[in-house]
Amino acid sequence: MAQIIKNAMPPERKRVIDALHLREPDLVPIGLWGTIEGYQNLRKGIGMDFKADPKDYRTGSTTWTTDVSFELDIAEKLGVDFVRIAIGSPGGSPGFREIQFDEIPFDMGIPPPSVDINVDEWGVIRKWTPHEQGGYYEMIGYPLFHATSAPLEEGLRILDEFPWPNAWDESCLEDSPIPGMTLREYCKFIREETPFALLGQGGRGGIFEQAKYMVGYAKIFSDFIESPEFLEEMLRRLTDIEIDFNKAIIDECGEYIDWMRMSPEDLASEKTAFLSLKMFDRQVKPHYVRGFREIKEHYLKKNPLGKIQFHSCGAIPEPFMRGLIESGVDGYDSLPPKVARHSNPAAKKRQLGKEMFFYGGIDVQETLPWGSVEDVRNEVRQRIWEMGHGGGFLLSSSHRLEHDVPTQNVLAMIDEARSYGRYPLPTDPPPGADTGEGYEPWSGERKRRRRPSRTRSTAARAA
Amino acid sequence: MALFIETEKEWDIEDLQYDFEDSLETDRWLDAPSEIKELFHEIEWNIIDGEHEDTSDLIHPALDADVSPRTLVAGPMATGIAEVGRRFKMDEYFLPEVMMSAKCMHSALGILKPLIVAEKSEEIGTVVVGTVQGDLHDIGKKIVAMMLEAAGFTVVDLGVTVPPEDFIAAIREHQPQIVGFSALLTTTMNMQWETIKHLQKEGMRGDVKVFVGGAPISQAWCDKIGADAYGVDALVAVEKAKACVQEYKDIKGGDPALHGAMLAVDAQRVAEQAAKLEAASG
Numbered sequence: 001m002a003q004i005i006k007n008a009m010p011p012e013r014k015r016v017i018d019a020l021h022l023r024e025p026d027l028v029p030i031g032l033w034g035t036i037e038g039y040q041n042l043r044k045g046i047g048m049d050f051k052a053d054p055k056d057y058r059t060g061s062t063t064w065t066t067d068v069s070f071e072l073d074i075a076e077k078l079g080v081d082f083v084r085i086a087i088g089s090p091g092g093s094p095g096f097r098e099i100q101f102d103e104i105p106f107d108m109g110i111p112p113p114s115v116d117i118n119v120d121e122w123g124v125i126r127k128w129t130p131h132e133q134g135g136y137y138e139m140i141g142y143p144l145f146h147a148t149s150a151p152l153e154e155g156l157r158i159l160d161e162f163p164w165p166n167a168w169d170e171s172c173l174e175d176s177p178i179p180g181m182t183l184r185e186y187c188k189f190i191r192e193e194t195p196f197a198l199l200g201q202g203g204r205g206g207i208f209e210q211a212k213y214m215v216g217y218a219k220i221f222s223d224f225i226e227s228p229e230f231l232e233e234m235l236r237r238l239t240d241i242e243i244d245f246n247k248a249i250i251d252e253c254g255e256y257i258d259w260m261r262m263s264p265e266d267l268a269s270e271k272t273a274f275l276s277l278k279m280f281d282r283q284v285k286p287h288y289v290r291g292f293r294e295i296k297e298h299y300l301k302k303n304p305l306g307k308i309q310f311h312s313c314g315a316i317p318e319p320f321m322r323g324l325i326e327s328g329v330d331g332y333d334s335l336p337p338k339v340a341r342h343s344n345p346a347a348k349k350r351q352l353g354k355e356m357f358f359y360g361g362i363d364v365q366e367t368l369p370w371g372s373v374e375d376v377r378n379e380v381r382q383r384i385w386e387m388g389h390g391g392g393f394l395l396s397s398s399h400r401l402e403h404d405v406p407t408q409n410v411l412a413m414i415d416e417a418r419s420y421g422r423y424p425l426p427t428d429p430p431p432g433a434d435t436g437e438g439y440e441p442w443s444g445e446r447k448r449r450r451r452p453s454r455t456r457s458t459a460a461r462a463a
Numbered sequence: 464m465a466l467f468i469e470t471e472k473e474w475d476i477e478d479l480q481y482d483f484e485d486s487l488e489t490d491r492w493l494d495a496p497s498e499i500k501e502l503f504h505e506i507e508w509n510i511i512d513g514e515h516e517d518t519s520d521l522i523h524p525a526l527d528a529d530v531s532p533r534t535l536v537a538g539p540m541a542t543g544i545a546e547v548g549r550r551f552k553m554d555e556y557f558l559p560e561v562m563m564s565a566k567c568m569h570s571a572l573g574i575l576k577p578l579i580v581a582e583k584s585e586e587i588g589t590v591v592v593g594t595v596q597g598d599l600h601d602i603g604k605k606i607v608a609m610m611l612e613a614a615g616f617t618v619v620d621l622g623v624t625v626p627p628e629d630f631i632a633a634i635r636e637h638q639p640q641i642v643g644f645s646a647l648l649t650t651t652m653n654m655q656w657e658t659i660k661h662l663q664k665e666g667m668r669g670d671v672k673v674f675v676g677g678a679p680i681s682q683a684w685c686d687k688i689g690a691d692a693y694g695v696d697a698l699v700a701v702e703k704a705k706a707c708v709q710e711y712k713d714i715k716g717g718d719p720a721l722h723g724a725m726l727a728v729d730a731q732r733v734a735e736q737a738a739k740l741e742a743a744s745g
Contacts, residue, residue: 138597218599222566224559225513276557444554 010195012081013258016394017197020259020307020331020357024391028384028421029081030414031199031359031394032070034401037134039068045407048074054134067400069177075196078414082197082258082394085176085187087204087249089121090169117141121165122205124213133403142216148223148230155230159237165204167244173252183249187256198256199309202246202295203263207238207287210263214238224279231283239291246295254302261309261333262292268314270339272444277319288327296328309333309359313399315343317442318351325355334360336398337383342442346386346434349393357392362413364397369404373412380416381430388425395421499528503539506571510543511550513563519570532575533582533613536606537698544568544602568602572609580612587614588708591633591671592643593621595654600647603677603697607643610697611704616641627654627661634662634671640708643674643700644690652679656688669715672707676700682729691716692725703728 009017011026018025034042036054043050051057057068075083118126118137125141147158176186190198205213211234212220223231242263250260265288267273273280292308299306307330314336321332335345335358345361361383362368367375380395387393395417401410420430429435495503502525509518525535547564550556592608594601601623608618619637621629634642644659646652655675662668675690685693692707694700703725714721 218562221558222562225563272554272557274558276560279557279559442554 012195013197015197016082016258017305019391019394021305022354022357022390022392024389024423026423028388028417028423029197029394030417030421031080031082031084031396032075032078032401032410033084033396034068034070034405035134035136035403036068037403038401038405039070041133041403041405042401042407042410043074046074046077046411048077071177072190072194072196076194078411079418080196080414082199083190084199084201084261085183085190085257086201087183087245088172088175089204090165090167090172122210122213123163131403139213139216142214142219144214144234145216145219148215148219148227148234152227152229155227156233159230159233164237164241167204167241167248172245172248184253184256187253191256197258199259199261200249200253200257201261201263202249203242204245205238205241206263206265207235207242207291208267208284209265210238210242211235212266221274224275224283228283235284235287239287242291243294247298250295250299250302254299254306257303257306259307259309259331260295260299261311262295262329264311264313266314267312267320268316268339268343270314270336272315272340272343272442273317273320277317277444280320281323285323285327288324288329292328307331307357309357315339317343317444318347319442321348321352321356325352329356331357331359331392333358334396334398335387336365337361337363337379338365341434341439344434345383346436347439347441349387349389350436350439353387353390353392357394358387359394360396360398361387361393362395362397364399364401364405368397368409368413369402369406371409373408376409376412377416378430378432380413381420382433384417384421385425385429385433388421388423495530496528499525499530502528502530506535506539507543507546510540510564510567510571511546513560513567515563515566515570518567519574522571522574526578532578536572536575536579536609540568540571565602572602572605576605576609579609582613585615587616587705588641589617589619589637589639590641590643590704591619591621591630591637591639592645593625593630593633594623594645594647595651595658596624596626597654598646598648598651599623600645600677603647604643604645607645607676607694607697607700610701614701614705616704616708627658630658631661631665631667634667639671640712641674641704642671643676643694646675646677646680649679652677652684655680655684655690659688659690663717668717672716672721674700674704682726686722689717691721695729699729699732702732 012029015025015027015029019029036057039057040050040052040054069084069086070080072083117140118128120126123143124139125143126137127140129135129138144158144162147155147162150158173183175181176183178186178189181189187198187200190196211231214234215223220231246260246262249257267275267280267284275284292310296306296308299308308328309331310324310329311333313334324332332348332352335348337345341347345358348358362376362379367379371379384393384395395413397405397413420426502521506518506521506525509515509521522535526532544564547556547561551561590608590611592604592611594604604620608620612618617637619633619639621633630642630644633639642662644655646655659668659673662671662673672692673690674692674694675685675688676694680693682693682695692700692703694703706724706728707721711721711724714724
């Protein structure tokens with residue numbers, strides 16, 4: 001690894017900082033993220049050794065995902081521009097923390113499951129679900145399901161007594177992808193001894209996202225209508241914890257982290273948002289505004305050039321994105337390309353390209369796993385042309401690289417991004433790029449039929 | 464290599480842009496007395512508005528007015544939830560509203576199901592049904608199970624997210640003529656195929672006739688994965704299930720002849736509908 005002259009910014013890092021600040025860099029910056037199996041395959045594919053046991057890897061985000069922080073040797077070999085780091089789990093070992101059902105310190109309201117399980121620091125129970133190569137943890141138990149089903153007062157009492165994870169636990173910051181280094185030492189090493197920019201994730205669950213895990217996907221959505229007070233209190237507490245985890249990593253290594261990623265908050269399906277705009281604005285956004293603004297303020301004291309990035313899968317319509325910008329978000333990942341056109345990458349760039357940067361964009365649902373090398377190259381050209389003009393684009397896969405992504409496709413993605421992604425970018429669109437022709441904005445929230453007065457509800461009739 | 468999933472069932476947006484109010488004007492319950500029609504409209508709107516307590520409150524008055532449970536399910540409940548589906552498709556409704564409407568259906572079906580099951584006539588066969596592993600949806604499957612019971616089948620409902628091993632154990636235990644796999648997601652429909660493969664591996668494919676259904680499922684998918692029959696809706700599923708245990712009871716599961724016979728049931732229904740339409744217009 002080339003020795004970096006202290007205080008001089010290496011081109012890799014400068015490229016990333018330029019993109020984050022919506023300036024055109026020399027090249028479109030590139031980074032990678034993947035599952036452990038995807039990562040092992042990639043290392044194997046390019047002739048590098050790898051650890052066979054997934055448990056030897058440090059995970060990139062939360063305990064339950066089989067998501068890995070790419071090590072520096074592969075980052076250097078593939079010539080990417082940035083690497084990722086995340087805070088560890090409180091009180092646990094790096095990566096997975098497996099505890100038994102009877103060790104859960106509170107009443108789950110369900111009988112002990114009969115299968116191999118994993119319980120994370122929130123008390124969410126997951127079942128190991130194998131696939132062709134490796135597997136993942138599938139949620140089967142929700143620690144606050146019984147609380148949200150209880151009367152409000154009882155529910156609030158459970159929230160009050162719940163053993164929430166402690167963000168200030170020192171073990172969160174104890175380890176890093178390099179054995180023997182603390183998180184702070186690792187971040188310092190990246191800054192001083194390597195050319196890479198660093199993306200840091202502090203949160204360990206999120207706000208709306210973790211709320212889904214706490215009560216279950218089916219319950220959370222009816223709670224918006226049936227138990228708004230309980231939901232409000234739960235989201236308030238989750239926001240406090242998100243703030244604390246982020247402050248913990250910022251206090252420890254904020255000056256070495258070039259930009260921060262908030263905990264993932266999936267807000268949308270591939271078709272549209274999960275919630276109506278009204279519900280989002282009233283019941284979710286205020287927590288984002290409070291949480292993200294406080295985190296950002298704290299972060300900017302440590303790193304005045306810092307930016308914060310928000311993750312959601314799916315097709316988030318523009319009005320929701322405006323709410324995110326209002327809450328202090330500077331950038332958005334992971335830009336899935338095969339979603340409804342009102343919110344595809346090109347639409348996002350046209351709508352918001354002057355206000356935020358974008359990260360991700362190369363399809364992991366079809367192109368990377370199943371496409372040919374030429375398909376990958378085409379898509380990289382399309383995405384760079386759509387997203388890259390004016391800077392503000394960091395290229396990566398649109399979600400984790402999984403075990404079924406062939407190595408040659410990853411190499412083609414990087415190679416094409418390096419040759420096509422050279423600024424100034426071509427003005428003429430490559431074949432297949434979304435030029436905005438025939439685009440129609442999101443049509444949601446149209447005025448809908450009201451209930452005819454002749455069909456009054458039972459309550460109205462009684463009154 | 465992961466499976467590439469084809470789904471061809473995509474509604475045309477034009478079809479969905481009909482005006483619900485217009486459809487209220489055209490009287491859908493032509494032969495019902497006016498107070499029942501009003502009750503039907505109220506049940507329908509309670510489902511659309513997601514008021515589950517109000518919905519179940521109206522079920523008994525409807526039953527008292529001599530409306531059959533099956534008419535309620537196929538009538539105002541079906542049209543109400545269809546309107547909810549339309550609104551969801553058009554980005555007028557989002558998941559919270561849909562969940563509330565689903566609750567209405569559950570609470571009403573809770574009252575109606577025992578009554579429909581009690582209507583059951585003679586015993587004609589056994590069916591094992593379940594939603595495949597990884598999928599938590601069960602309203603559609605419950606409706607099919609209920610209709611099957613009413614038609615005289617003994618139905619063993621294994622619930623949601625049923626692993627292939629549980630289907631196999633249930634088939635061994637209950638010896639059904641038919642097994643039905645439900646899947647509501649494009650991501651879980653593949654488990655229908657996996658479950659069929661498990662049946663084959665266990666050498667049990669010939670013992671049962673495999674039915675598949677669910678929103679993303681189509682006849683093409685049924686053909687592709689080697690299932691015997693696809694039920695486009697609950698009534699068709701019942702019609703085919705009856706044919707399976709009566710006319711075609713001697714054909715084994717997985718036999719191409721059975722598959723052809725099931726397609727013929729569809730063809731006959733389409734022909735009958737066409738004839739009816741022609742008679743009405745001519």
